[in-house]
Amino acid sequence: MFNNFFHRMASPKHFYRLAGILIPWLAVPCLLLTLAGLYYGLVKAPPDYQQGDSYRIMFIHVPAAWMSMFIYVVMAGAGAIGLIWRIKLAEMVAISSAPIGASFTFLALVTGSIWGKPMWGTWWVWDARLTSELILLFLYLGVIALNNAIDDKRMAARAVAILALVGVINIPIIHYSVEWWNTLHQGPTVTKFDKPSIHLSMLIPLLLMAVAFKLYYAFVVLMRARCEVLDRERNSGWVKELAEKT
Amino acid sequence: MTPKRKKRIMLIGLMLAGVAIAAGFALQAFNENLMFFYTPSEVSAGEAPAGRMIRVGGLVTEGSVQRQSDGLTVQFDVTDNNKTITVQYTGILPDLFREGQGIVAHGQLQEDRLFVAAEVLAKHDENYMPPEVADALKATHDAATSDNAKKVN
Numbered sequence: 001m002f003n004n005f006f007h008r009m010a011s012p013k014h015f016y017r018l019a020g021i022l023i024p025w026l027a028v029p030c031l032l033l034t035l036a037g038l039y040y041g042l043v044k045a046p047p048d049y050q051q052g053d054s055y056r057i058m059f060i061h062v063p064a065a066w067m068s069m070f071i072y073v074v075m076a077g078a079g080a081i082g083l084i085w086r087i088k089l090a091e092m093v094a095i096s097s098a099p100i101g102a103s104f105t106f107l108a109l110v111t112g113s114i115w116g117k118p119m120w121g122t123w124w125v126w127d128a129r130l131t132s133e134l135i136l137l138f139l140y141l142g143v144i145a146l147n148n149a150i151d152d153k154r155m156a157a158r159a160v161a162i163l164a165l166v167g168v169i170n171i172p173i174i175h176y177s178v179e180w181w182n183t184l185h186q187g188p189t190v191t192k193f194d195k196p197s198i199h200l201s202m203l204i205p206l207l208l209m210a211v212a213f214k215l216y217y218a219f220v221v222l223m224r225a226r227c228e229v230l231d232r233e234r235n236s237g238w239v240k241e242l243a244e245k246t
Numbered sequence: 247m248t249p250k251r252k253k254r255i256m257l258i259g260l261m262l263a264g265v266a267i268a269a270g271f272a273l274q275a276f277n278e279n280l281m282f283f284y285t286p287s288e289v290s291a292g293e294a295p296a297g298r299m300i301r302v303g304g305l306v307t308e309g310s311v312q313r314q315s316d317g318l319t320v321q322f323d324v325t326d327n328n329k330t331i332t333v334q335y336t337g338i339l340p341d342l343f344r345e346g347q348g349i350v351a352h353g354q355l356q357e358d359r360l361f362v363a364a365e366v367l368a369k370h371d372e373n374y375m376p377p378e379v380a381d382a383l384k385a386t387h388d389a390a391t392s393d394n395a396k397k398v399n
Contacts, residue, residue: 051341058374121340
């Protein structure tokens with residue numbers, strides 16, 4: 001019965017319908033949390049004792065950087081599931097994740113750069129944290145390019161999954177780069193076993209934004225995967241039926 | 247689970263292990279070059295290459311910042327609480343530069359042990375708090391240290 005449930009869930013037709021129902025339930029809380037996070041982050045939170053108001057860019061930068069790594073792990077995981085069980089849906093989730101992950105990585109790099117100029121005194125340095133995050137962006141772009149380079153979708157999915165899995169080694173390197181090596185980038189504030197070294201009034205908006213970004217990814221990946229389903233299943237009966245109805 | 251799937255899992259596991267080991271060795275080999283800066287102790291011990299542009303990172307010693315008469319040249323000590331290096335820099339310092347703050351200076355060590363920097367970057371720490379909290383922390387810290395001083399006296 002359990003197995004049956006999973007097979008039904010993984011069937012493109014059921015996924016298409018279920019995702020359509022889920023999207024608004026994810027998008028509305030995402031919007032509300034973003035508004036709350038931005039309000040508490042930009043208006044309510046006190047200025048930092050050293051950086052003044054400039055630190056507020058972290059309410060975008062830090063969740064974006066977390067998402068860049070989280071989405072990569074999801075993409076590689078979905079890719080592995082696709083490789084092992086040959087589930088089409090997993091392949092679609094993997095490839096749908098790549099552009100979103102690339103956008104978050106780009107956002108993290110750009111906001112970090114904008115913050116770095118006044119605070120550090122430079123736009124960019126080749127330290128371990130910044131360099132490994134840039135490599136992550138290239139990995140995402142590589143995944144997207146490889147997927148587009150192969151015409152056969154199922155072949156492309158396998159190639160993409162292998163590239164994503166090889167690149168997964170970069171994730172622990174990004175996370176521990178600030179501990180293993182001397183870097184200009186500061187060490188972890190929240191994601192450590194110790195108590196977070198951030199005041200509660202600043203931590204709350206940060207976590208609100210982090211959850212909002214997670215929800216954003218969830219509903220956008222469902223939207224993208226739905227398009228992918230329609231594209232791949234365009235010759236199947238139910239898609240044709242759907243097309244005729246609209 | 248079918249044998250075919252088991253085999254695929256094994257292959258993926260082997261691939262991940264192989265990549266991890268290769269990355270581990272590569273990073274180990276590049277370890278020196280991945281360090282963004284040297285500490286003053288490493289420079290004193292002669293571990294940093296001489297006559298080349300290097301980066302030195304550490305805390306700016308309290309009360310060591312001296313401005314020269316031209317208004318742009320600054321001289322200050324950088325310490326890792328073990329060894330100290332004197333840095334000279336001409337130019338605009340970043341916002342976060344202050345005494346007690348971590349910095350990274352890019353430049354060259356002169357014959358007379360003076361480090362002439364071409365660039366000074368401020369290193370931010372991982373602590374975020376409102377000014378009132380920082381003041382309160384500082385007040386309790388000062389009170390504690392003055393208490394200790396009294397005890398010693």
